[in-house]
Amino acid sequence: EPEVTQTPSHQVTQMGQEVILRCVPISNHLYFYWYRQILGQKVEFLVSFYNNEISEKSEIFDDQFSVERPDGSNFTLKIRSTKLEDSAMYFCASRRDSLYEQYFGPGTRLTVT
């Protein structure tokens, strides 16, 4: 069964550094998402992406964040200048056009020191 994959599984970075989190969505899916889960808190929506542009974003997704689909398979989340409060598990998800459920990757744990 196809799965969403994410790399790396764990990323440690220093405050102020840029990080790029990578995702490979399921191949025939058209909608792509990033969520985050701060330790002990809810899973929160960050951004959705369709047809090579952002279709929705939350108030969390400020100018420090950007997303890109650089080729036909990868979907990336960039944080330009990381803050301590960016430490969280980041989940990528994808969805087919005609179905409503999103399929999630295993997550990248980002630790900002």
Added chain:
Amino acid sequence: AQSVAQPEDQVNVAEGNPLTVKCTYSVSGNPYLFWYVQYPNRGLQFLLKYITGDNLVKGSYGFEAEFNKSQTSFHLKKPSALVSDSALYFCAVRDQAGTALIFGKGTTLSVSS
């Protein structure tokens, strides 16, 4: 604003007994409701969804959920719990304005042998 509530942080049940994990929602209009499960160090796995139709929805691993419009609830159930069902369960509703998922805070299910 849409929201999801999972009133129990933890549910404990003995193996072989029925289990219920509660979820209530608040949306304007017709809700699209989902249950996901998260095992340790894994991503969120889709269990089942309610979009329309029969109020009793069957999903993966023997789970089912009952949609109750008058009580605005979507409780997850299983007739006979397994130790392997022990995990973190999330209820989610799709944002009316888009396709993002709004998650509850999660309920830890612990099944004892």
